[in-house]
Amino acid sequence: MLAKRKMQSKELAEQIGITLANLSVLKTGKARAIRFSTLEAICKVLDCQPGDILEHKNDDEL
Amino acid sequence: MKNNNLLIKICVVFLTFARLATVIGMAIVLYFGIFENTEKYFTVEMSRENFDKVEEGSTLEVKAEYQDSIKEAKLESSTKNYIISFNKSPRTLIFVVLIVVMVFSIYFIHLLLQFVKSALGEDFFCLENVTRVRMMGFILVGLGAVHLMMNLWISYIAGSYFELDTLGAKTIKVSFSPDIFSSTIFVGLIVLVVAQAFDHGLKLKEDKELTI
Numbered sequence: 001m002l003a004k005r006k007m008q009s010k011e012l013a014e015q016i017g018i019t020l021a022n023l024s025v026l027k028t029g030k031a032r033a034i035r036f037s038t039l040e041a042i043c044k045v046l047d048c049q050p051g052d053i054l055e056h057k058n059d060d061e062l
Numbered sequence: 063m064k065n066n067n068l069l070i071k072i073c074v075v076f077l078t079f080a081r082l083a084t085v086i087g088m089a090i091v092l093y094f095g096i097f098e099n100t101e102k103y104f105t106v107e108m109s110r111e112n113f114d115k116v117e118e119g120s121t122l123e124v125k126a127e128y129q130d131s132i133k134e135a136k137l138e139s140s141t142k143n144y145i146i147s148f149n150k151s152p153r154t155l156i157f158v159v160l161i162v163v164m165v166f167s168i169y170f171i172h173l174l175l176q177f178v179k180s181a182l183g184e185d186f187f188c189l190e191n192v193t194r195v196r197m198m199g200f201i202l203v204g205l206g207a208v209h210l211m212m213n214l215w216i217s218y219i220a221g222s223y224f225e226l227d228t229l230g231a232k233t234i235k236v237s238f239s240p241d242i243f244s245s246t247i248f249v250g251l252i253v254l255v256v257a258q259a260f261d262h263g264l265k266l267k268e269d270k271e272l273t274i
Binding site: 031032034038 | 269272273274
């Protein structure tokens with residue numbers, strides 16, 4: 001989604017108000033949970049729906 | 063916060079001295095146990111409570127079959143306890159138990175020191191501290207079990223080695239004081255529960271940190 005929008009991680013992190021380290025945690029799938037406010041901010045900045053950035057995977061696929 | 067830090071620093075100093083004192087104590091015990099005649103150092107005290115029919119200053123009669131094990135058993139009027147001196151075999155057992163207890167005591171103080179020290183830093187809720195508290199709980203339970211077994215052993219000695227009819231059914235007493243709450247095993251179990259709570263706290267902290 002970032003590539004589609006031709007946006008850099010640093011720029012996205014600044015716009016949604018989280019640190020680059022936390023954005024990296026989100027991108028690598030290490031996050032335990034995501035706040036609705038963060039999700040909303042990401043969707044707003046990237047102009048997309050939650051389904052566009054979230055994907056369900058079974059445990060054996062991880 | 064400043065007062066808390068001062069309290070922790072005092073604890074760190076106290077525990078450092080306690081650890082050093084225990085190490086020195088163990089070195090002394092090892093020295094006497096290995097290089098010196100241990101006859102007068104390794105004795106077992108039995109409370110006079112169990113010997114209320116015996117007068118102070120008297121010597122206990124040892125049964126003929128145990129004459130080789132027991133060297134001497136006399137009542138110390140100052141402490142009102144029986145001091146029993148053992149010959150080689152039981153003495154070795156007492157020595158080994160004493161060393162094991164001291165080693166684990168030093169390790170316990172060391173763990174407690176590391177735990178208290180970590181309170182000065184920022185990362186108090188960490189996996190190392192959970193392991194430390196859990197280990198401290200196991201050590202306390204273990205030391206309590208050793209203490210209990212030694213007491214049972216001493217009771218066995220009192221009941222079978224001497225020409226006395228004081229222990230066993232005749233000395234069963236009904237006590238309403240909750241001794242279990244003051245025992246090391248009970249404290250150890252409480253510490254294990256605290257370790258479990260600490261573990262849960264750590265998971266909550268990780269959840270909080272990994273919620274973006």
